[in-house]
Amino acid sequence: MNQKAVTGAAAGVALILLMFGAIVVLPMSLFAGIASASCVGRGPGVGAGVGAGGDPDSKWNAQQRDHALAIISAGIEQKVPPRGWVIALATAMQESALKMYANDNPAYPRVREISLSLPHDAVGHDHDSVGLFQQRPIEGDGGWGTVKELMTASISATKFYRALMQVDGWQTMPVSEAAQAVQRSAFPDAYAKWETDAKTLAVEIVGADTIEAIGGLGSTFASCGPGSFPAVPPGAEGWVNPMHGTKYDLVSPYGPRGGALHAGVDLSGADIRGKPIYAAADGEVTVAVCNASNGNCNVDGSPSIGGCGWYVDIRHAGGIATRYCHMLERPYVQTGQQVKAGTVIGIVGSSGNSSGPHLHFQIHVGLGSDDYPHNGNAIDPVPFLAAAGAPL
Structure with a gap:
């Protein structure tokens, strides 16, 4: 970043x-x-x-x-x-x-079937070789590992x-x-x-x-945490653009998509990976977990994986909640933590059901004390934040 x-x-x-x-x-x-x-x-x-x-x-x-x-x-x-x-x-x-690289060589049907089903940038047909290093998998005549691994x-x-x-x-x-x-x-x-x-x-x-x-590799490892980024002061209405200060495009709006409701907005850009994500308003963190269907949020996801990956839900005053999906690493906040608007809660990634680095951001309204965010109480964040003085 x-x-x-x-x-x-x-x-x-x-x-x-x-x-x-x-x-x-x-x-x-x-x-x-x-x-x-x-x-x-x-x-x-x-x-x-x-x-x-x-x-x-x-x-x-x-x-x-x-x-x-x-x-x-x-x-x-x-x-x-x-x-x-x-x-x-x-x-x-x-x-x-x-x-x-995937491989479409008909002489290796199993390699062809598996490799073409996985995310790839190009297709080759040199023996049964796949991937960045053109290693040969065990489903073919090689021994480097499985097609998926390679x-x-x-x-x-x-x-x-x-x-x-x-x-x-x-x-x-x-x-x-x-x-x-x-x-x-x-x-x-x-x-x-x-x-x-x-x-x-x-x-x-x-x-x-x-x-x-x-030089050489040191042996001391420590994390860059939220202290790497300054907090952002909220606007007059107490709200903050969750991607404040980052250049991005709204690449997918709220609304129907693929026969289902896209219950938020997707914010992405050429240099967005690793950028800070800010709490949009004061509130309590109610969720800070990994829910990728493959159980691993420390890798980039794909459209074939279910879930938000690393994500955070924050409950705000007035029955409002916000959700922040596809973070790059474990969120910088914990369940039960009180946060202020503009607090860094994580950084942009592509974990879970994601085809590239972006923030999927949702706003939910009308929640009672025992309610939780779901598609039925999701609203379009764009007009909401515009009215709150923190336009996307």
Whole structure:
């Protein structure tokens, strides 16, 4: 995210969410020689510098940068030094151009069936290879893992790193040799041409000047919490835009959608992942949980997954409630906590039933003491907040 959290390389922390289901935090002492840094949104997400959300001058689009952040995050989780990130990124650039590949090769019907049913950016047909690293799954003739695992960026990257770390002397090998020791490609010299691009993308995502400036991996991990962001003062009516200060578009309005009620609004933008979400008014937190149907909110969701992911409900005076869905990580508030309007309650992500980073925001009215928010008491947040002096 672009929100500045710290100034100076020796202070604060930067955070990355690993899609494999863990939160990984980079201590800022890790970035020796870096003048400043920001909190890092998770992968797929944004980095400490321009982030994975999209640098207009980058040759990689937002989805490719999301995959790159997932690869870096997996490396951090495995305590792989930055040289390993470069090798992994160069490998994925060569194998897939940082695209998540399905495979439609009719010679491998099970791989074809599964891979095409999973989220993907492109379709290939090289043997039974899938994913960012073109690894061969057990449903075909390979042994890297299941198709689903290999088409999950963080898991496939973790498998790559574990294989790399079994290679004696990989840290001092040329990129092409280290990558080839893992991949055993028919084109062993092809990885070398991606080394510069891999270094450039890695330093963009973590916000360093050079890959050498990142240094080694520290062992102290701590979280960037709500203190990374200033509170927002409410308007005259006591209400706040929950995405105050963030550039976004209202990409899906309240109303019928796909034969059902879309009971809120979706707010999204090119650089929205990891941005702060604010309590829209004073109230009590009644829900702060993960309800993704797959049980894991620490990965990006998909339309095939049910639930809000990490989400928060807040009960306000006058029988009003607000709901904030698809957060990137565990909310910054707890059930029963009293919050003020403008308090940071979490950050934008894509957990649960979600096709990309956004805030799904709902307002519910007419609730009695024992009522709960549901479609029957949801209203359109746009006119409500406009009337309350906090327009979306």
